[in-house]
Amino acid sequence: xxxxxxxxxxxxxxxxxxGVAKVxxxxxxxxxxxRLKRPLDLPAAQSEIELVRTIEAIGRxxxxxxxxxxLGGGAYEHFIPTVVDYLSSRGEFVSPYTPYxxxxxxGTLQIMFEFxxxxxxxxxxxxxxxxxxxxxxxxxxxVLMAQRVTGRNKVVIARSLHPQYREVVRTYIKNLGVxxxxxxxxxxxxxxxxxxxxxxxxxxxxxxxxxPNFFGVIEDIQALSEAAHARKALSVAVVAEAVSLGLLEAPxxxxxxxxxxxxxxxxxxxxxxxPYLGFxxxxxxxxxxxxxxITGQTVDKDGRRGFVLTLSTREQHIRRERATSNICTNQxxxxxxxxxxxxxxxxxxxxxxxxxxxxxxxxxADRLGAVPGVKKRLxxxxxxxxxxxxxxxxxxxDAALEARGIVGGFxxxxxxxxxxxxxxxxxxxxxxxxxxxxxALALQEVLS
Amino acid sequence: xxxxxxEPLIFEISEAGKRAAELxxxxxxxxxxxxxxxxxxxxxxxxxxxxxTEITRHFTRLSQKNYxxxxxxxxxxSCTMKYNPKVNERLSAHPAFAGSHPLAPVExxxxxxxVLKTLEGFLCEIAGMDAFTLQPVAGAHGELTxxxxxRAALEARGDARKHxxxxxxxxxxxxxxxxxxxxxxxxxKSNENGTIDLASLEQAMDGEVAALMVTNPNTLxxxxxxxxxxxxxxxxxxxxxxxxxxxxxxxxxxxxxxxxGVDVMHINLHKTFxxxxxxxGPGSGPVGVKKELIPFLPVPIIVExxxxxxLDFNRPRSIGRVRAYFGNFSVIVRALCYILTLxxxxxxxxxxxxxxxxxxxxxxxxxxxxxxxxxxxMHECVFSDKFQKEFGVTNLDIAKRLIDFGMHPPTMSFPLxxxxxxxxxxxxxxxxxxxxxxxxxxxxxxxxxxxxxxxxHAAPHVTYVSRLDEVAxxxxxxxxxxxxx
Numbered sequence: 059x060x061x062x063x064x065x066x067x068x069x070x071x072x073x074x075x076x077g078v079a080k081v082x083x084x085x086x087x088x089x090x091x092x093r094l095k096r097p098l099d100l101p102a103a104q105s106e107i108e109l110v111r112t113i114e115a116i117g118r119x120x121x122x123x124x125x126x127x128x129l130g131g132g133a134y135e136h137f138i139p140t141v142v143d144y145l146s147s148r149g150e151f152v153s154p155y156t157p158y159x160x161x162x163x164x165g166t167l168q169i170m171f172e173f174x175x176x177x178x179x180x181x182x183x184x185x186x187x188x189x190x191x192x193x194x195x196x197x198x199x200x201v202l203m204a205q206r207v208t209g210r211n212k213v214v215i216a217r218s219l220h221p222q223y224r225e226v227v228r229t230y231i232k233n234l235g236v237x238x239x240x241x242x243x244x245x246x247x248x249x250x251x252x253x254x255x256x257x258x259x260x261x262x263x264x265x266x267x268x269x270p271n272f273f274g275v276i277e278d279i280q281a282l283s284e285a286a287h288a289r290k291a292l293s294v295a296v297v298a299e300a301v302s303l304g305l306l307e308a309p310x311x312x313x314x315x316x317x318x319x320x321x322x323x324x325x326x327x328x329x330x331x332x333p334y335l336g337f338x339x340x341x342x343x344x345x346x347x348x349x350x351x352i353t354g355q356t357v358d359k360d361g362r363r364g365f366v367l368t369l370s371t372r373e374q375h376i377r378r379e380r381a382t383s384n385i386c387t388n389q390x391x392x393x394x395x396x397x398x399x400x401x402x403x404x405x406x407x408x409x410x411x412x413x414x415x416x417x418x419x420x421x422x423a424d425r426l427g428a429v430p431g432v433k434k435r436l437x438x439x440x441x442x443x444x445x446x447x448x449x450x451x452x453x454x455x456d457a458a459l460e461a462r463g464i465v466g467g468f469x470x471x472x473x474x475x476x477x478x479x480x481x482x483x484x485x486x487x488x489x490x491x492x493x494x495x496x497x498a499l500a501l502q503e504v505l506s
Numbered sequence: 507x508x509x510x511x512x513e514p515l516i517f518e519i520s521e522a523g524k525r526a527a528e529l530x531x532x533x534x535x536x537x538x539x540x541x542x543x544x545x546x547x548x549x550x551x552x553x554x555x556x557x558x559t560e561i562t563r564h565f566t567r568l569s570q571k572n573y574x575x576x577x578x579x580x581x582x583x584s585c586t587m588k589y590n591p592k593v594n595e596r597l598s599a600h601p602a603f604a605g606s607h608p609l610a611p612v613e614x615x616x617x618x619x620x621v622l623k624t625l626e627g628f629l630c631e632i633a634g635m636d637a638f639t640l641q642p643v644a645g646a647h648g649e650l651t652x653x654x655x656x657r658a659a660l661e662a663r664g665d666a667r668k669h670x671x672x673x674x675x676x677x678x679x680x681x682x683x684x685x686x687x688x689x690x691x692x693x694x695k696s697n698e699n700g701t702i703d704l705a706s707l708e709q710a711m712d713g714e715v716a717a718l719m720v721t722n723p724n725t726l727x728x729x730x731x732x733x734x735x736x737x738x739x740x741x742x743x744x745x746x747x748x749x750x751x752x753x754x755x756x757x758x759x760x761x762x763x764x765x766x767g768v769d770v771m772h773i774n775l776h777k778t779f780x781x782x783x784x785x786x787g788p789g790s791g792p793v794g795v796k797k798e799l800i801p802f803l804p805v806p807i808i809v810e811x812x813x814x815x816x817l818d819f820n821r822p823r824s825i826g827r828v829r830a831y832f833g834n835f836s837v838i839v840r841a842l843c844y845i846l847t848l849x850x851x852x853x854x855x856x857x858x859x860x861x862x863x864x865x866x867x868x869x870x871x872x873x874x875x876x877x878x879x880x881x882x883x884m885h886e887c888v889f890s891d892k893f894q895k896e897f898g899v900t901n902l903d904i905a906k907r908l909i910d911f912g913m914h915p916p917t918m919s920f921p922l923x924x925x926x927x928x929x930x931x932x933x934x935x936x937x938x939x940x941x942x943x944x945x946x947x948x949x950x951x952x953x954x955x956x957x958x959x960x961x962x963h964a965a966p967h968v969t970y971v972s973r974l975d976e977v978a979x980x981x982x983x984x985x986x987x988x989x990x991x
Binding site for chain 1: 571881
């Protein structure tokens with residue numbers, strides 16, 4: 059099967075108009091010596107019927123599908139209203155590119171403007187961009203932005219920030235003369251404020267922390283921001299579970315200067331890690347240093363309201379090597395999904411959704427905590443995820459739970475050796491009381 | 507008729523008490539004093555309250571204010587706006603993939619790892635490279651990853667070097683990506699054919715240069731015929747050749763970058779491999795490398811033993827992760843579906859018909875529009891507004907007038923070496939009928955430019971909004987809706 063729309067007759071006539079005998083002649087400028095002289099070694103073409111069989115057969119090898127899952131750690135299974143899939147599948151949204159021609163892109167542009175507004179409302183900050191790749195690269199971009207804003211070259215990064223986000227930040231800053239120092243956490247799972255005090259100095263561009271952090275624990279954003287500001291450093295809050303913002307006070311209202319993170323929770327399937335949706339909001343004085351596309355409101359020549367991509371002098375296609383970031387394409391379709399999701403849930407719905415997460419997680423923490431051999435590990439307040447410690451090694455418990463059709467959580471020991479047998483358990487609104495009880499019973503069996 | 511409906515912002519139609527989603531009642535007992543002492547919101551201030559009907563109308567109406575590939579020709583040069591096969595949408599959204607968690611243990615994600623490993627292998631074969639990483643999620647992200655790999659390899663040899671050479675015809679992301687990797691950029695001038703000037707290149711290349719970033723075919727749609735000699739010049743002084751694969755659509759099955767001296771490259775799955783552009787993402791920018799650079803690839807690497815897949819994190823020389831998890835996985839599934847559908851012959855036909863269509867457009871418009879470089883075109887052709895400028899008409903006017911004819915305009919913002927550029931990339935999936943409609947429209951516009959330039963200055967005439975004031979948007983930024991005081 060091919061997607062070519064020309065007949066043999068078309069092809070012949072077109073070659074005649076061009077004035078060449080055969081298609082091969084059009085490739086005359088490619089040196090003969092390097093041309094591929096054999097067919098590519100790829101499987102034979104498949105019809106749609108065969109393709110569906112092939113791909114579904116590969117899909118069946120994902121043994122995890124259909125199991126009862128309590129995995130989180132930056133990727134969350136949430137309710138996705140049917141309108142999100144339905145509306146976002148429209149060809150008018152799926153098949154255009156970046157709205158370079160605003161007169162024929164008002165749909166995408168108005169939606170980006172609504173997205174930016176919603177992100178500002180969620181984060182409590184003045185301005186937001188139209189998306190970034192994901193939470194991990196968003197965090198790296200925030201670090202580079204803090205360096206540009208402050209002219210300082212050191213960042214203090216919380217150990218309780220998603221381990222993969224920290225790895226990405228390290229990869230990005232390695233060649234740019236930025237030093238990252240790590241600040242640990244206390245027994246409550248929150249940032250160790252004494253250690254932070256020692257690490258924060260006048261060379262620090264920012265304190266970068268996640269809340270709720272990787273252990274699900276809600277940080278004291280106000281105190282962290284005050285500590286940063288006392289040294290004229292920026293307070294950079296990372297949010298990996300965007301649903302939490304339906305309930306928790308907006309980080310911007312608590313002193314955060316930049317809020318970045320992952321909005322996968324807002325209408326995007328877990329989909330093995332991508333595509334996801336990075337977002338970034340900041341105070342308006344940092345506007346010129348913000349990376350990524352931004353949509354602005356304007357008028358057309360007849361005085362009607364319209365929207366355009368704006369402030370592109372920050373961007374690579376104008377400023378080339380002096381741009382704020384090399385980002386060109388962002389995640390527009392994911393931002394569209396999140397916009398439909400947020401507007402569908404609305405003012406009441408998103409709040410209720412967030413409360414159900416918190417209440418179910420609290421029930422699960424209490425229920426699992428009562429199982430012999432299970433201990434709550436970090437004592438700080440949590441949103442929809444929490445760490446427990448097991449009396450037996452996690453890999454064996456994990457396997458035994460899987461045999462009972464349950465993925466019980468994410469073992470923390472590999473990324474945090476100091477937490478030994480701790481496991482991160484996420485409970486969203488999709489988990490029922492019956493399912494939580496099932497996990498508790500299974501753990502009881504496995505640990506006894 | 508529908509165009510006449512002015513669709514307000516959702517915030518402007520919101521009314522207290524409406525809703526479009528309900529949750530089941532809470533089924534767990536409530537813990538008393540939950541989150542006591544944690545600062546909570548009193549409400550989601552400003553969030554809209556609307557019904558599901560209103561949501562559906564809002565987004566359906568907004569969708570109709572977009573132009574898209576499903577509607578017609580979208581000849582945006584260097585963006586490869588080809589048709590997006592629908593079965594790939596369905597399969598990438600299959601619950602076996604969409605419901606699969608990135609932190610699940612490897613024994614539960616064998617299918618996903620097979621998808622990744624299989625596509626890596628296909629891309630190696632198509633590009634002639636030794637290994638691919640699928641972690642980068644956009645072309646620019648791939649460029650950055652590629653430059654980091656080069657830097658790591660040079661550091662391992664003892665010297666990271668200082669500069670990166672980039673031709674003046676390059677896409678803007680190239681210099682920016684090199685800069686973020688800690689390199690200064692040296693521009694290489696093009697010659698009268700629009701290709702890299704070998705004498706300038708030889709002069710610029712020395713032991714301080716880490717790499718050349720070359721797009722081939724370049725942004726003029728011209729193949730760098732001296733590519734092998736170019737690679738020799740770079741390699742002789744210990745540098746690497748990076749190829750921006752944005753224009754790979756001209757080469758599939760015809761020639762492989764790995765066979766012409768390229769050491770590192772990225773491929774845009776959302777261009778060459780038909781995954782949708784989504785109004786500006788998500789994309790995917792896998793990076794291919796030659797053997798020497800394999801030790802530096804991002805972690806984890808997928809390894810296969812006797813049909814079982816595992817993740818290898820123990821890669822001490824790796825540059826580290828460039829993104830959390832495994833890249834834009836569902837985009838990767840679509841690209842895999844595309845290659846399986848096309849097979850070896852179909853993959854070669856991509857390039858054959860892309861180049862045929864571009865040359866057909868070029869031949870049909872030669873004489874009507876100025877062609878700065880007479881060098882043969884590959885998958886795109888770059889005209890300019892030089893002839894029309896005589897009548898005070900610019901490429902912007904031409905672009906906006908094309909919209910009236912029901913087509914998307916070409917790229918205008920680059921290449922920087924062609925003033926008033928009209929960079930046209932029809933892609934292989936266009937029909938003769940659509941190509942001819944475009945050619946006729948362009949010819950009519952060329953005529954109008956002479957006879958009635960006013961109609962061009964005032965274009966577009968038939969859109970939801972007329973020409974927008976972009977200067978005012980940047981000068982007085984309004985970047986969000988706010989409740990009227």
